[in-house]
Amino acid sequence: MTQDHFYEYWPIIDRPDIEWPGGKRLAVYIGLNIEHYESGKTSISILEKTAGRDPDPLNEGWREYGNRVGIWRIMDLLDKYGVRPSVLLNADVCKYYPRIIEEGNRRNWNWVAHGKNNSMFAGSKQPQLRPEEERGYLRDVLSTIQLATGKACKGWLGPLGLSETYETIDLLADEGLTYVLDWINDDQPYPLKTVAGEIISVPYSLEINDLPLFLQRGLTGPEFGQMIIDQFEVLHRDARKAARVMAIGIHPFVTGQPFRLKYLEQAIAYISRQKDIWITTSDEIAAWYMLNYYATHVQKLREVAMVQGL
Template sequence: MTNQTLFDYSPINDRPPINWPGGAKVAAYVGLNIEHFLIDRPSTSIWPGTADLVPDALNYGWRDYGVRVGIWRTIESLDRHGVRASALLNSDVALHYPQIIEAGLSRDWAWLAHGRTNSILHTNMELEEERAFLTDVVDTIAGATGRRPRGWMGPGLTETFNTPALLAELGLSYVLDWTNDDQPYRLNVPGVISVPYTLELNDLALFSKGTTGPEFLQIVKDQYEQLRADSRDSGRVMALALHPFVTGQAFRAKYVDQALEYLAAQPDIWLTTSDEIAEHYLRTSAAG
């Protein structure tokens, strides 16, 4: 049996208060998953019946729609409501879709390392192999964007036991993989924190269960309202996870737009990036 030692138990009602800039109660960000998929590997699928075929035109085409079409609809909505994305970036995206990198650079997106490709999970690596792999991912993103990523989310939210410490060596300061809180918290790795991400307010999870566009919009509102109510004494974080091959589909796009419109209109929200949330928390919270 391996005990969990990466972070300590800390009930949310027994912590020093978090104060967001400008007196905001909820810090919110859009985690925009920008991913590259291999044509000869099974991955996220809309129809399991062909998922093991090579090539799998049905599922690969569905995923590929995101970078060809869906992301550009999402960008229009982000622009319309003044939202900077937190780009969860496979490093292979920089090699295959440079126009997306250019679009993000012109909008000052935050860039997070999201592995190399979402066709391969980040697992089963020895220490030196993983060190070399992470160095390549981080260096590729830095070379394409002109800035080193500060945050990490593994493909499929995967890590090894060594990942946080290796990321710290590379200068990264936060991870999104541990979706167990509504606030940032410090890991037992010096200089590294967890920032909330979400598997629930996540288009891939919601729409795969049959959620409709209007229901998605109501879920976004309900999430914000509850977090706002919870934040009487200490700030909360709201993550909205989007995949362009899901919410970039034409019949869903207007509901994403309406959700962003709603969030942008809230007086108690700090609509920001995961980078800025992490930086503020690291700068203002006591080390421990």
């Protein structure tokens, strides 16, 4: 399989212009990853040499800090600036951390399905699910989140590093979802290929994302805050030519640590002072695009495919 299984190549300079509500040119959202990790399974670790232990108090405790403490610190910060996040939610959070769901509902958070937990289901890295097995898995995740939050999810982010199978997008579209965040290859939404329903890609980021930046690249808090501002300023400039989306990915067990949070706050404060941007959610970005641009862009992509002989 190749990338054309999922989408057409369509460079941003060749697309019709789009605008966000009120003529805004740059949409910004925070992707807040709230996750559950099963005990006794090797996963994201702050110290790899203990990751194979069972139990592993060091790494499991570090991850669990996010849901016990870090999330409440982040919640206060978002409340302060009136930011409603897109919560990338493992379904198991509904079972193990109901207080988080309760407070998120009280704040009308945007819930985006993020698999059952971050310890299972990853495309080719684990035994491949058959399509009907995957459909059952997806339905279980979606129904669990809807029951707990009272809202049906419209979007999806694959767990365990944006994992998908070759059937995931078709199955999600068939289940009524309208967008995925897994394909981190663009600054705008665009239509995905599917045999059932209509579904799009909405930009997400593994660059402006605390997990790889702090744990893999060793960034400091001040560098993280400045990187968010730098990303914003360049996208803000680029958006004069073509409207853009900026995603900021955070995890409570990473940015929820006290010595890091202050630098996220500095970046949010800076962005919040700008008057010509749309601070929003991934749901709202997807809905606006689907309503105003999806049909015409699908037609344009058909023309592109014909020219390319695809």
